[in-house]
Amino acid sequence: xxxxxxxxxxxxKFEYYSPKNIEEACKILSELPEDxxxxxxxxxxxxxxxxxxxxxxxxxxxxxxQGLSGIQEKDNCIIIGANTKIRDIEKNLIIQKxxxxxxxxxxxxxxxxxxxxxxxxGNICNASPAAxxxxxxxALNAEISIIGVKKKKTIxxxxxxxxxxxxxxxxxxxxxxxxxxxxEPGSYGxxxxxxxxxxxxxxxxxxxxxxxxxxxxxxxxxxxGSVAPTPLRLYNIENLCINKKITNxxxxxxxxxxxxxxxxxxxxxxxxxxxxxxxxGLAKExxxxxxxxxxxxx
Amino acid sequence: xxxxxxxxxxxxxxxxxxxxxxLNLLRDKMDLTGSKYGCGIGECGACTVLxxxxxxxxxxxxxxxVDGHNVDTIExxxxxxxxxxxxxxxxxxxxxxxxxxxxxxxxxTTALLKENKDxxxxxxxxxxxxxxxxxxxxxNIIKAVQNAAKRMNKK
Numbered sequence: 001x002x003x004x005x006x007x008x009x010x011x012x013k014f015e016y017y018s019p020k021n022i023e024e025a026c027k028i029l030s031e032l033p034e035d036x037x038x039x040x041x042x043x044x045x046x047x048x049x050x051x052x053x054x055x056x057x058x059x060x061x062x063x064x065x066q067g068l069s070g071i072q073e074k075d076n077c078i079i080i081g082a083n084t085k086i087r088d089i090e091k092n093l094i095i096q097k098x099x100x101x102x103x104x105x106x107x108x109x110x111x112x113x114x115x116x117x118x119x120x121x122g123n124i125c126n127a128s129p130a131a132x133x134x135x136x137x138x139a140l141n142a143e144i145s146i147i148g149v150k151k152k153k154t155i156x157x158x159x160x161x162x163x164x165x166x167x168x169x170x171x172x173x174x175x176x177x178x179x180x181x182x183x184e185p186g187s188y189g190x191x192x193x194x195x196x197x198x199x200x201x202x203x204x205x206x207x208x209x210x211x212x213x214x215x216x217x218x219x220x221x222x223x224x225g226s227v228a229p230t231p232l233r234l235y236n237i238e239n240l241c242i243n244k245k246i247t248n249x250x251x252x253x254x255x256x257x258x259x260x261x262x263x264x265x266x267x268x269x270x271x272x273x274x275x276x277x278x279x280x281g282l283a284k285e286x287x288x289x290x291x292x293x294x295x296x297x298x
Numbered sequence: 299x300x301x302x303x304x305x306x307x308x309x310x311x312x313x314x315x316x317x318x319x320x321l322n323l324l325r326d327k328m329d330l331t332g333s334k335y336g337c338g339i340g341e342c343g344a345c346t347v348l349x350x351x352x353x354x355x356x357x358x359x360x361x362x363x364v365d366g367h368n369v370d371t372i373e374x375x376x377x378x379x380x381x382x383x384x385x386x387x388x389x390x391x392x393x394x395x396x397x398x399x400x401x402x403x404x405x406x407t408t409a410l411l412k413e414n415k416d417x418x419x420x421x422x423x424x425x426x427x428x429x430x431x432x433x434x435x436x437x438n439i440i441k442a443v444q445n446a447a448k449r450m451n452k453k
Contacts (some may be wrong), residue, residue, distance in 0.1 A: 009322060009335050009357065016299070016316030016362060039363070046319075046358045047339040059316070061363060087352070111428020112406070114340055116352045117359065199341065199427055 011049050018061045022174060025062055026149045030172035032058045038174065039063070040083060041118035043110070044126045068176060069119075071095065080178045082121025086133065087112070089120060098182050101189025101209050105136035108191070111199055121175045124160065127167045130201040130226040136191050138223045138231055139209035142180040148173040158223075161230035186218075187211045188293050190286040193225070194278055196269075202226045203270045206282040210241070212294055217241045224282075227262035227275055234261045237283075246294070251287045255280040301365045305330070306374030314361050321345045321356035324371060332372035332401040336430075343429035346402035347371050353409035353428075372401035375408070383453070384408060387446035388439075395433035403429045407443050416447055 019025040029036065036058035039045055048054040062068065062083065069083035071092050078099060080089065089095055090106040109115055109123065109132045123133040124144065134157070142157040149172050157178070160167050169175065183189070193205035205225035211218045220241050222234040237258055244250055264275035301312045305328060312327065324330040324347070336344030338357050345357040348370040356369075375382040381389070384407050394400050403426065410417060410425045417425065422443045431439060 009319065009338060011317040011319065013315065013317050016360075018362075039360070042360070042363070043340055043355075043358055046360075050338055059360075061360075063363065110340065111343065112409070112425055113343060113346055113353045113355045113428045116349070116354050197427075 008050055011046070012055055014056055015058045016061065017058065018064050020064055020066070022065055022068070022147055022176065025060060025065060025174055026147060026172050028060055029174070030149050032060075032171075034171060036060060036171070038125070040122040040125075041085070042122075043114050043118040044122060044128075062174065068121075073098075073182065076182050077179050078182055080120055082124075082175045082177055083119050084121075085116060086110075086118045086120060086123065087115035089133075090115060099140055099180070099189075101139055101191050101207060102133070102136045104189070104191040105132040105207065108132050108193055108202075120178060124157070124178070125167060125169065125175055127161050127163075127165050127230070128201070129161075129164055129228060129230055129232075130205065131231065132191070132193060132202060132205065132225070134231050135205055135207040135223045135225045136189070136209075137178060137180065138233065139189060139191075139207040139221045140180040140183065141209075141221060142178050144175055145177045145179070146173050147176050154179075158231070158233055163229040183209065184211055186213060188290045190289045190293075192282050192285050192289075194282065201269070204264075204275050204278045204282060206279065206286050208286040208290060210290065212246075215245050215294075216243055217246065218243075224262055224279060226269075227264040227279065232262060234258065236261055246287060246291045251284055251291075254287060255283045258283045299362050301362055303361075303364060303366075304368045306370055312361070316360060316362045318361045319357055320347070320359040320361045320364060320369065323361040324356060324369070330371050330373050333405075334398055334401065336398070336402075341430065342399070342402075343406060344399055344402040346405040346429065348405055348409060351409070351412065353406050355428075370405075370408075372404055375404070382408075383449035384411070384442075384446040387449055388442040391438045391442040391445055393435060393438040393442035395431075395435050399429060399431045399433075403431070403439060407446060410443070411447055411450060415451055417443070419444075 037056035039059050039061045069081040071080050086106050086109050096103045123131050138158045145154050189209040191207045193202035202225050207223045210220035220238045224232050259276045264272045266272045301314050334344035336342035347356045350368050
């Protein structure tokens with residue numbers, strides 16, 4: 001029995017690669033066997049290696065690749081490089097001013113120390129249904145760019161996930177950037193989550209991003225985390241809100257119907273029954289806060 | 299692999315296997331045992347060090363990955379026998395019981411006070427969420443951070 005079957009401070013050995021550009025990285029990935037892992041921040045990968053959950057033979061560090069980090073606004077879109085640290089997104093003034101929901105979500109990821117290491121690309125590729133950043137980015141209608149050996153593709157972020165820890169990424173592909181349209185005037189967003197302490201992974205989370213015209217909801221995206229194998233769009237609830245004013249009656253109706261839209265399991269963090277109830281509270285909180293914000297700015 | 303680091307202001311060169319964690323390098327090869335191995339999974343903050351001035355967890359970082367960077371540990375804070383104002387503040391407020399979490403807390407405090415010279419209690423509690431004190435001496439730790447802020451602002 002290996003001594004690495006429990007959390008240990010000695011990592012099993014692996015081959016280490018630190019490519020300098022994306023082409024080199026894709027080439028290395030395409031030539032290596034399946035048991036290879038990309039290292040970005042490492043805040044998910046390293047603990048999993050210590051606990052023996054993952055035993056990669058090869059580690060490909062993508063941090064030395066130039067041009068994979070940074071936040072810019074271009075053609076009415078915000079573009080975030082996959083290697084951008086969570087803390088840099090949290091502190092970024094463009095994000096604070098124009099994509100408040102992402103600012104709120106990044107503040108809720110782990111601790112300062114984690115956010116100083118962890119990257120947004122890692123938050124996405126780790127494919128946890130609880131990922132705070134992911135729920136907010138789907139609510140912002142984000143797309144992601146993926147580069148492989150010969151081709152580049154762009155897909156909707158919500159189509160990226162196949163299950164817990166599973167994505168559509170092929171072994172030679174790398175997520176390079178995240179892009180979303182700057183929310184239009186009259187847009188409001190709110191992200192909330194429940195956990196035992198604030199550092200925890202979300203037991204249940206909810207992201208709501210909407211645009212109001214003449215007090216009525218013109219478009220809306222609602223995403224819930226930790227209630228299904230992947231982050232979940234709640235289309236039926238979105239449709240319920242379209243063209244309506246946010247009133248206490250609508251909030252009550254949303255809270256009443258939202259539980260029917262989720263498919264939670266019972267796990268170490270909470271029972272499914274708890275999650276069915278808790279999501280109602282999060283829905284009330286999110287919609288009430290958005291209503292308050294919209295009144296404050298009128 | 300050849301790795302060059304600046305640890306507490308001193309240039310250090312190592313030949314390392316890639317699976318060596320930054321924390322193991324500091325503790326085992328440099329005898330800098332102030333930073334502690336606590337939970338190992340990023341919950342406790344006992345291994346907090348500064349990487350280019352930012353608080354990070356040394357138990358989750360490969361040493362080869364910080365080639366060319368600055369790492370500061372608790373051992374680098376004092377100037378000879380003269381303790382750093384944050385260390386003096388922790389002593390004065392009795393913000394230490396068993397002491398295991400203290401180096402991590404002090405390094406997080408260093409990062410906090412660099413960002414925010416006069417943090418409120420809420421801001422202190424929020425920033426220090428990544429550090430756990432299992433003796434639960436949080437009240438005195440908050441006082442120590444406020445005390446340290448005063449000392450450093452006087453200078």
